[in-house]
Amino acid sequence: MDELSCKLLVIGAGPGGYACAIRAGQLGIDTIVVEAQKPGGTCLNIGCIPSKALIHAADAYETVACAAEGKSALGISAAKPSLDFARTIAWKDDIVRRLNGGVAGLLKRAGVRSVAGRASFHDGKTVEVRMANGIQLIHAEAIVIATGALPIELPSLPFGGRVISSTEALALAEVPKRLVVVGGGYIGLELGTAFAKFGAAVTVVEAAPRILPQYDGEISEPVARRLRALGVTVLTSAKAKALAAGGAGLEVETGDGGQATLEADNILVTVGRKPATSGFGLELLDLDMDGPFIRIDDRCRTSMRGVFAIGDVTGEPMLAHRAMAQGEMVAEIIAGHRRAWDRVSIPAICFTDPEIVTVGLSPSEASRTGFSIKTDLFPFKANGRALTLDREDGFIRTVARADNHVLLGIQGVGAGIAELSAAFSLALEMGARLEDIAATIHAHPTQSEGFHEAALRSLGHAIHI
């Protein structure tokens, strides 16, 4: 059996793992990263990136389809579009492939050794890697667990056949005629919306009284309205029970206690994700856990010396950019720098239609801190650029402390406003007050003016409302 040794071993080449390894390489740390699949993790291969590709294709298709149906307010008409879905998928796959190669190249350029195989712990300093052509033993001074997360399976609806997870949904051979989405969270709605735009009859089954239950009603409402306009059926307070007899549909218990059978070509189950903590000998280390997650401190250290954990295995929010920031921090800590997690906020985006951006605290979270707060929003109805995009739905909302006007949170809903997340995050990290936003010139005509106006409104002198 071959043996390797290194200073840092990273298990998992997802966003957290590869960012950690690249940064470690930059810092001159002898680093090995182990990954069984292609580099990039869930995000790049079966998550953020491929889903964004499909969402973009669906938007493009829907615009033309809308024009073909004579519904274009812009005066554009078109012949009924056709879709070569195999080519759509191939286009998406090509993006993924390019990024796979990009990550592999970046790792190489940073001097990181990549080992392809499945890792499994021997002890806190040693990992065994099962490769295609044998077993590799790796000794490391420090180990970073970056194994990510997996879709949660419903016991009553095991994956297989028509029942699919997000992974399969991103690689379907054709657009299903009837798609049932179980779980009205961000993953289900992003994919459900995309397939609805591709022409599928989509039904969303959500157990909570409304979709996107982790957000407040003000934020989820524009998304719900748009889903209705796209013809998506949303069943709230409804529970998915089991596959219908014959397997051609889903039995659901509706909000009023009744039963219904939803016919479906595919049933997409998106009820959450769970940390990947089994199957690689983690139990041997007997690390302190935090519920299902690995417990970490503010330096991503686990309860075992020299063993770190980053990304989705360490808890919510399970977001790639959090994992990347953790990974870079851990590399710097291992290099001997003084670092600790001190980020004010981790932005979160739903690529629904319209998009949702949340940064920092929601109004109710902010209230719970004990400060008295002021919260105000500016609707895109009053924003010139939004009107010229034919998308006046949504708003930008600011949450600030009433006493010193320091921003605690910023939320936005609107078409294409994901890009505004940078402005929001920067404001929070820099400790901006409402006056800072008010005194910053925001270019006209852009949707970003909504941020400016929300701050002005909170200060009592909005111009455009």
Next chain:
Amino acid sequence: MAERVVKLPDVGEGIAEAELVEWQVKVGDLVREDAVLGAVMTDKATVEIPSPAEGRVVWLAGEVGDIIAIGSDFVRLDVDGKGEASTAAAAPAAQTASISAQKTERAARTATEPTVAPTHAAPSLQPRGTQPHRGGERPLAAPAVRLRAREAGIDLRQLHGSGPAGRITHDDLDRYLARGTTAAERYPNDAVTDVKIVGLRRRIAERMSIANTRIPHITYVEEVDVTALEDLRAKLNEQKRADRPRLTLLPFLMRAIVRAVAAQPDLNAHFDDEAGTIHQYAAVHIGIATQTGPGLVVPVVRHAEARDLFDGAAEMIRVTEAARNGTATREELTGSTITITSLGALGGLVTTPIINHPEVAIVGINRIAIRPHWDGTAFIPRKMMNLSSSFDHRVIDGFDAARFVQRIKAQLETPAMIFIDA
């Protein structure tokens, strides 16, 4: 018996160990969750370590003064029946702070009444003397400022930001780094500690009040070149006989005062302002202001006029020692006619001595330092000392005060004059 080990948590930036400075519990004590177990000191701050659980103390890590490694066992608790047999470090600060109120409430509801109650509502790993931050509040600073602070090992909670809403700027950090001040100095602290003024301190307070309210002081400061005196003193100490005391500067000064008041007897006096009478004394009883544990006292070298240099020195040592160890008699602590005050190495540049009422003069000596002296052609290093002397201006005019100090100066600068009757 379920045992819970409380480990010494990481109390600061990049430190491996901390000095144990205080135990607030002893073996056998029942402690509540969040009660302070003890305190450790790093080079930056003293940090209290709260108990993560309720239980009985069965083991302590060591004695006050011991150095304890971060992460090693700090206290072991018997948490019998509490079902928490696991080993756990005390909770990280943020978590402790956010959930401690709830925990304290829960602890208060338990039936058994532990003997050690929490000393404050929300103990956390914050250094003493910093303001507690409210839940969800953290220092307002840009990421680059936070990074610089982290690399310099500075906890931004110790700084006050000068920016809007208290935002900590690069300039604030620069100022803090330049000054290297501690948390306690930088944070406003509204604590008020009431100390009852009793015993000696009350007596000092009363006498100082009387002296300062009744006597209009005039303070006169003069510079004295003590180079020759210091040379003489060094020689005398070098050739010292076994039965003689080591000489400090004070015996010389006592001799000089004796000779000066012989020429100006109105300075060796008590002023009875109620009777409107000045009592001039033939005897020179010299009070020696002396710092003792409980406070300032003034033992007296009686009849300095009848003592030679060594006799005076021996008597001064005897009475000041007696005052320091509390064996001085009433006789030895009263009756001075003129007083000398000296803070030795702490003597400073100038003082404004308060007269020992009802005397009319007090002579203060300041620190000796080598200073450049212009001798007409060049600067030469000389041992210089200031005399800061106060006089009762009701009965001593400035002119007489000045003349008195000049007499002393002349003798100290030419020590032979102390011994020769010119």
